[in-house]
Amino acid sequence: MVTDVNGSLRDMARRIEHHTTSPHSAEKVFGAMVDETYLRDRLAAIGGTNAELVSFSYADGKASYELKQGVPAEHLPSVAKSLLGGDLVIKRVEIWAAGAGTVEVTLSGVPGRLDGAFTITGNGSGSKVTLTGEAKVSIPLMGGKLEKVIAEQVVVLLDKESEFTTQWLANRG
Template identity: 80%
Template sequence: MARRIEHHTTSPHSAEKVFGAMVDETYLRDRLAAIGGKDAQLVTYSSTGEKTSYQLKQGVPAEHVPSAVKAALGGDLVIQRTETWAAGAGTVEVAVNGVPSRLDGSFTILDNGSGAKVTLSGEVKVSIPFLGGKIEKLIAEQVAVLLDKESEFTSQWLASRG
């Protein structure tokens, strides 16, 4: 069984500016340096002007991973995240090392009054008998926490650039 996830964040900046940050290579590197976790890196990046795709690697040290997940991993949590963006919308695919799991979703960025609203709609699936549902819930919760941190970083990053 899979778990649906829908998460919203807001920004005081326009949808155009938030989208511009999400496809900016410098922004991605800065965001990873600030909140990407252990051994974070921008693995690939390509932009044609109309479409931007990239893969991020983010890490969580084993001591910060819940015991149920730690047993399955046998070490640090390594997250591979691939995003593709075009015209204010994006897709995301997330895989976690050592865990038969997947998050697939889509992002929208829309103007919302005096700023922007970013929405992730997706699904988390973990194929581990008996523990899958608990791990899906944990992943969904942690994705929400990460998106909140990224939204805060994005707002600060954009504010620092005028």
């Protein structure tokens, strides 16, 4: 807990930095991240309950899209279950251009968000994707616990997405 400028106690945001690697080039991984078919395939494979590509646009090498993903209540930690009272719905807006992207994530029923930036860089013969961001939940006493849960779940999701991307690209030669 920290004291803000008004003297009120609040939770600090939880920083997230996570790296995944791929045997595919940065150009191929970026190409997948801005491909509508890839996004639909990824959501179908690992998007969870009622997953959908809400919006997608691509022009002049820049992509912008919104994803909706669901996590059934039975797969949530007890602290999240008690707060949500049901399934978790994740809304995720990503904007990508030239091997880098931003992400904004909001969660249904939770006064908080995750904001971050992605980079895709060459890594030997493959590539590395890095997410740097912060999870912030504005609930007194519970915010820090939920930020920890969010950070842990983001890492699990990014690892699954990385595995999916590697397979998806391998299947396309």
